[in-house]
Amino acid sequence: xxxxxxxxxxxxxxxxxxxxxxxxxxxxxxxxxxxxxxxxxxxxxxxxxxxxxxxxxxxxxxxxxxxxxxxxxxxxxxxxxxxxxxxxxxxxxxxxxxxxxxxxxxxxxxxxxxxxxxxxxxxxxxxxxxxxxxxxxxxxxxxxxxxxxxxxxxxxxxxxxxxxxxxxxxxxxxxxxxxxxxxxxxxxxxxxxxxxxxxxxxxxxxxxxxxxxxxxxxxxxxxxxxxxxxxxxxxxxxxxxxxxxxxxxxxxxxxxxxxxxxxxxxxxxxxxxxxxxxxxxxxxxxxxxxxxxxxxxxxxxxxxxxxxxxxxxxxxxxxxxxxxxxxxxxxxxxxxxxxxxxxxxxxxxxxxxxxxxxxxxx
Amino acid sequence: xxxxxxxxxxxxxxxxxxxxxxxxxxxxxxxxxxxxxxxxxxxxxxxxxxxxxxxxxxxxxxxxxxxxxxxxxxxxxxxxxxxxxxxxxxxxxxxxxxxxxxxxxxxxxxxxxxxxxxxxxxxxxxxxxxxxxxxxxxxxxxxxxxxxxxxxxxxxxxxxxxxxxxxxxxxxxxxxxxxxxxxxxxxxxxxxxxxxxxxxxxxxxxxxxxxxxxxxxxxxxxxxxxxxxxxxxxxxxxxxxxxxxxxxx
Ligand SMILES: Nc1ncnc2c1ncn2[C@@H]1O[C@H](COP(=O)(O)OP(=O)(O)OP(=O)(O)O)[C@@H](O)[C@H]1O
Ligand SMILES: [Mg+2]
Numbered sequence: 203x204x205x206x207x208x209x210x211x212x213x214x215x216x217x218x219x220x221x222x223x224x225x226x227x228x229x230x231x232x233x234x235x236x237x238x239x240x241x242x243x244x245x246x247x248x249x250x251x252x253x254x255x256x257x258x259x260x261x262x263x264x265x266x267x268x269x270x271x272x273x274x275x276x277x278x279x280x281x282x283x284x285x286x287x288x289x290x291x292x293x294x295x296x297x298x299x300x301x302x303x304x305x306x307x308x309x310x311x312x313x314x315x316x317x318x319x320x321x322x323x324x325x326x327x328x329x330x331x332x333x334x335x336x337x338x339x340x341x342x343x344x345x346x347x348x349x350x351x352x353x354x355x356x357x358x359x360x361x362x363x364x365x366x367x368x369x370x371x372x373x374x375x376x377x378x379x380x381x382x383x384x385x386x387x388x389x390x391x392x393x394x395x396x397x398x399x400x401x402x403x404x405x406x407x408x409x410x411x412x413x414x415x416x417x418x419x420x421x422x423x424x425x426x427x428x429x430x431x432x433x434x435x436x437x438x439x440x441x442x443x444x445x446x447x448x449x450x451x452x453x454x455x456x457x458x459x460x461x462x463x464x465x466x467x468x469x470x471x472x473x474x475x476x477x478x479x480x481x482x483x484x485x486x487x488x489x490x491x492x493x494x495x496x497x498x499x500x501x502x503x504x505x506x507x508x509x510x511x512x513x514x515x516x517x518x519x520x521x522x523x524x525x526x527x528x529x530x531x532x533x534x535x536x537x538x539x540x541x542x543x544x545x546x547x548x549x550x551x552x553x554x555x556x557x558x559x560x561x562x563x564x
Numbered sequence: 565x566x567x568x569x570x571x572x573x574x575x576x577x578x579x580x581x582x583x584x585x586x587x588x589x590x591x592x593x594x595x596x597x598x599x600x601x602x603x604x605x606x607x608x609x610x611x612x613x614x615x616x617x618x619x620x621x622x623x624x625x626x627x628x629x630x631x632x633x634x635x636x637x638x639x640x641x642x643x644x645x646x647x648x649x650x651x652x653x654x655x656x657x658x659x660x661x662x663x664x665x666x667x668x669x670x671x672x673x674x675x676x677x678x679x680x681x682x683x684x685x686x687x688x689x690x691x692x693x694x695x696x697x698x699x700x701x702x703x704x705x706x707x708x709x710x711x712x713x714x715x716x717x718x719x720x721x722x723x724x725x726x727x728x729x730x731x732x733x734x735x736x737x738x739x740x741x742x743x744x745x746x747x748x749x750x751x752x753x754x755x756x757x758x759x760x761x762x763x764x765x766x767x768x769x770x771x772x773x774x775x776x777x778x779x780x781x782x783x784x785x786x787x788x789x790x791x792x793x794x795x796x797x798x799x800x801x802x803x804x805x806x807x808x809x810x811x812x813x
Contacts, residue, residue: 204673206670206673207670207671207673210667210670210671213667213670214656214659214663214667217658217659217663218656218658218659219658220658221658221659221699221701222658398652398653398654398655398656398657399650399652399653399654400654400655400656402617402622402650402654403648403650403654403668403715403716404671405621405622406620406621406622406643406646406648407643407644407648407668407671407672408640408643408644408671408672408673409671563622563623563624
């Protein structure tokens with residue numbers, strides 16, 4: 203093993219980028235775009251939901267509840283006819299109708315007061331935002347009236363105080379972007395190496411298979427780190443994400459994940475004869491990672507019969523470790539297990555990718 | 565001459581290479597002396613490239629043995645001493661000529677100064693000095709071939725395998741290529757070349773004719789012509805190709 207020969211490979215990958223604007227654009231723009239788009243799309247809570255209030259009661263009580271509805275979440279209109287209001291929902295012009303019956307305030311005394319909610323529940327997120335807003339308005343009204351719920355929950359978060367959904371998924375997106383892009387870039391570069399015959403040329407030289415792999419690991423590892431840096435900048439500057447833990451530790455996770463990905467890319471290249479075939483692997487990488495790695499849905503939300511698959515793919519550990527460091531502020535002492543698993547994946551993939559270079563000798 | 569197990573640059577004994585059930589190299593016994601310019605001839609698909617790849621340890625032989633410079637193929641000490649120019653161009657298109665050459669120089673462990681002086685000489689020889697910093701993707705096919713040739717010789721190998729090095733190269737340059745190959749021979753290097761050009765075959769010290777993975781004739785160009793009783797190497801070659809019934813009319 204000569205590090206100099208490996209570095210010759212690394213150098214040529216970077217030199218190649220000087221003339222390959224398309225790949226450079228992919229390296230820089232892809233993470234920037236991914237983070238920006240996901241950030242914008244997911245940073246907002248549900249807002250401006252059109253609802254219609256039909257207040258047959260017209261009492262102080264109903265007015266107070268209506269006044270307590272969060273106007274950021276709901277766009278409230280008033281109508282007199284329940285039928286017309288429901289028609290609006292049926293036509294897709296509103297998400298829900300709140301109906302206060304004539305006897306609403308009278309029935310409070312007998313504890314039979316009911317607000318009728320006629321909603322379009324086809325969108326789960328919108329429906330739950332409507333229900334939550336209404337419930338909050340009622341609780342608030344009750345409190346204002348001097349009434350108290352017999353039980354209350356006093357919350358003081360252990361982790362993730364002030365954490366919003368974006369804080370939850372940014373570490374996931376980072377791990378995902380690094381995993382996907384590194385695998386893709388390596389795959390494309392290595393398929394090129396195989397199809398052009400340069401790999402054969404290298405193999406006829408004193409270059410060892412392990413040195414070729416190492417050269418790729420260093421090059422795409424560095425590229426992965428640069429991408430991670432870009433992602434972190436956008437997340438912190440653009441979306442006000444705070445990194446609770448040590449950013450350096452986050453970097454170690456990214457590096458390990460990149461190490462896994464480079465070798466996965468080399469492995470996959472052995473199965474692809476052309477670049478076009480390599481691209482066909484993409485859904486095979488993207489889908490399971492997206493669905494199973496816990497980026498948007500916690501692994502706990504995956505049916506138990508499928509959960510083993512989550513634990514069988516490397517990004518799951520990257521996402522988990524990343525989230526622990528960035529949101530929980532955990533250190534090496536808490537996430538070492540994930541790091542060890544990632545390292546094990548990296549070693550196994552590395553051995554396999556070196557082996558894959560020896561195969562094909564026929 | 566350096567000492568090996570024996571004096572030969574290339575030796576194969578009963579070499580066999582199969583792709584699945586198909587036999588591409590069939591019981592090949594080759595002996596190539598050091599310092600020789602050896603031409604490997606044969607129709608398309610006769611197994612020339614496969615033979616070279618087995619010798620360069622890029623393919624595992626199915627049977628038999630092969631030795632280069634007295635060492636069994638697979639021995640780590642062989643690679644630094646041999647050069648290989650593949651049939652396809654096999655260059656990094658995104659890199660300049662200079663970058664390609666430097667990469668292979670570094671791969672062979674040469675210092676910067678060594679690379680610089682070897683590169684200068686080679687670029688003059690392949691007549692690409694003024695294109696030195698041009699990306700290979702912007703070069704013509706023949707120029708790429710010349711670059712590829714320079715890359716395979718940067719480390720001044722003792723034994724050089726060249727798979728159709730002159731395809732697409734213009735006649736003037738081809739002539740100068742052959743002068744250079746002859747100079748290499750005089751310096752003691754062994755050159756193994758495949759070609760489909762008979763005028764090139766004429767310039768080889770020895771030629772071997774392959775057909776269906778077998779060596780069907782071997783000797784100096786004169787020997788080959790005499791043994792077939794033909795008037796020219798071209799006719800001799802056609803005669804040999806026909807004899808086995810492979811190219812029967
Ligand atoms: N990877 C492979 N898998 C299966 N068959 C192969 C493979 N490579 C070569 N062959 C077959 O082996 C035979 C010999 O091929 P080879 O490339 O060695 O011929 P060649 O003498 O170099 O021909 P050419 O003059 O066209 O370069 C051919 O019939 C070819 O179809
Ligand atoms: Mg060939």
